[in-house]
Amino acid sequence: MKLRSSLGVLAIASLATALATPASALATPATAATGVESWQAALTGAGVDRVNVATEGQSVSLANPTFHPAAAAGTGGYALLTAAAHQLGHATETVRANVVSRTPAGTGVQLDVRGQTGQSSWTEWTPADAAHPARWDRPVTAVQARLTLTSNGQQKPSVSAVSLAADPALTKLAAVPAAAPVTSTVFATREGLVGGTTSNGHVITSNDHFVALPSGRGLSPKGTTTYSVHICNPGNGKCVTAPVWDVGPWNTKDDYWNPASQRQSWTDLPQGKPEAQAAYQNGYNGGHDQFGRKVSNPAGIDLADGTFRSDLGLADNGWVNVTYLWTSGTPAVNIDFASYQSLTTGSTGDQVKAVQFLLAQQGHDPGGQDGVFGANTATAVKQFQTAVGLSASGSVDSHTWTALLSAGSTPQLQQGSGGDDVKRLQRALTAALGRTVGIDGDFGSGTATAVRNYQTAAGLSSDGIVGPNTWSALQHGH
Missing domain, CATH: 2.60.120 (Jelly Rolls)
Structure with a gap:
């Protein structure tokens, strides 16, 4: 040893x-x-x-x-x-x-x-x-x-x-133009394996909704949707967005959606072509996967039963179009709204999905992201509210929205700043002030005015600069 x-x-x-x-x-x-x-x-x-x-x-x-x-x-x-x-x-x-x-x-x-x-x-x-x-x-x-x-x-x-x-950054934080996400046509297989445990610790249930990709580079932590794919069945036009919760099939170091300069293994294959597909169709690597097993199908993605049957309507393994959403930094669900509604048990819709997404990002499992505010979502809301010092009501009001939308890093922002952190600030201000603050990632005069208004309401110095005190107030739902 x-x-x-x-x-x-x-x-x-x-x-x-x-x-x-x-x-x-x-x-x-x-x-x-x-x-x-x-x-x-x-x-x-x-x-x-x-x-x-x-x-x-x-x-x-x-x-x-x-x-x-x-x-x-x-x-x-x-x-x-x-x-x-x-x-x-x-x-x-x-x-x-x-x-x-x-x-x-x-x-x-x-x-x-x-x-x-x-x-x-x-x-x-x-x-x-x-x-x-x-x-x-x-x-x-x-x-x-x-x-x-x-x-x-x-x-x-x-x-x-x-x-x-x-190391200290060599470049300034700034808005980076979003590239178009990578899309590939790959062979999909049904994972099944109900009762088994995925690579991120999720226990598979019947009619489950997630996918497996043959590399851990895009593996979401348990209960989150950080890395998600948008899948479409060309046979019937059905599409669904699902999180990556498992690693497989066949390989575990085949991030085929990346270019050769970034790909972990099989760098001589074209971007978008899984090694298993090349092995099955062209005899690549002697027809074997990374473990030396004979590849018996060209699978580049595994689908949980609910994704396979219910969401995509697949009756058998087949070819699907997959978009790897994180390759453009695209959130799995929409979290940009002109106003943020009060939500409670029984609420439904896109804003419930947004709450479920944000809760999962903060490590509180809402029991899925189905747009239905059920008991699991209420429990996750209470856990989050307790964690940030809010009253654990289990309902989402403007204070809870503000804390959820502002959660994360706390860089200093001021007029002229740009990027995702400015968008996060603008969402939180929209919830906190109860009026629309344009969510464009550009800290302009309108955002500066909104910051000053919020600072005044929160009893802070109204300087229009978002520093530790302003972030703290937002992240505690004030």
């Missing part, structure tokens, strides 16, 4: 000292002299999501070394730990990592990180290992870490520490 410490390549010598610092010190951002912010990802406690993870002393490992997700049969033991998101003191495009782990032969540990570019927009999960820091093409204001542990069915790896550090 060997001890492995995976340290990202360091651009400045002082970062090595920061990453070697005890956990208590890593919780505090590094000094302004370096501009580097360092922290340690918590492996236990609030906000940590665990799938088949056990705590062993000061380390985490697999609870069951033979457990595997429903769509990944025969690929060895699996565990997933997703740490709570870390809000940065400054924006960054580069995150460096240090993972201290024990990896017996035949086992593995992988660290992935993602960055938040707006309230409901995240980058894909990006590996951060000994040789390659995670880098993004735009600044992010929060970072989340995820560990994947794999066993050989008997021996297990373990992780005792995960340290991260963020």
Whole structure:
């Protein structure tokens, strides 16, 4: 058994000292002299999501070394730990990592990180290992870490520490023009496997609604819709939007929707073509998947029963058109409204879907995003209200809307700012003031006036600049 410490390549010598610092010190951002912010990802406690993870002393490992997700049969033991998101003191495009782990032969540990570019927009999960820091093409204001542990069915790896550090951003936060989302025509199969557990820890129910893709780069944390796809059945014209909650079929590192420069594996295949399809149709890789199994169909997406039968009306496996919504930063549901209605148990419609989406983003499971305000949604609302210090009524009024819509990072914004954070501010102001504030991502004079009006109503200094005090008031529903 060997001890492995995976340290990202360091651009400045002082970062090595920061990453070697005890956990208590890593919780505090590094000094302004370096501009580097360092922290340690918590492996236990609030906000940590665990799938088949056990705590062993000061380390985490697999609870069951033979457990595997429903769509990944025969690929060895699996565990997933997703740490709570870390809000940065400054924006960054580069995150460096240090993972201290024990990896017996035949086992593995992988660290992935993602960055938040707006309230409901995240980058894909990006590996951060000994040789390659995670880098993004735009600044992010929060970072989340995820560990994947794999066993050989008997021996297990373990992780005792995960340290991260963020370099200062080289470019200013600004609105980035949204590219058209990637769309591919791929072969869909029915996942089934009711009672099994998905890669993100969801227990599959009958008539369930989610999809599996053959890469964890687009895997949504449990109960969320951060990474969703829009699927259309060309045979009958039916379409549906569904979250990515499992990894499979066939491969686990085939993000075929990405260009070759970003694709994890099979970089000689054209963008949009799954490896399983190439193996089945063209004998690519000897007709095998990454595990050496003979590919028996060209599947590029697995569909849960409800998505397969009820939503798309499929009677058998077949070709569908899939749009990978996160590739353009498009939210899975609409959250932009000219006004935000009061909602309670029994309410229905698009604004209920928006509430369910926002609750899931904050880690409170509303029991789906079906647009029906039922008991599960009411419970999730109460949990959120308690978390932000509001009265736990279970109904959504202007205060709850304001807190939900403003949740996230707290960058300073002022006239001239732009981007997703400005949109988040404009939504929250629309709810808080009870009048429409244009949601265009442009902090112009109208938004500045709305900020001053809100600050006055909240008893704050009316300077038109959105700093920590204004964000705090919004995020507590004032």
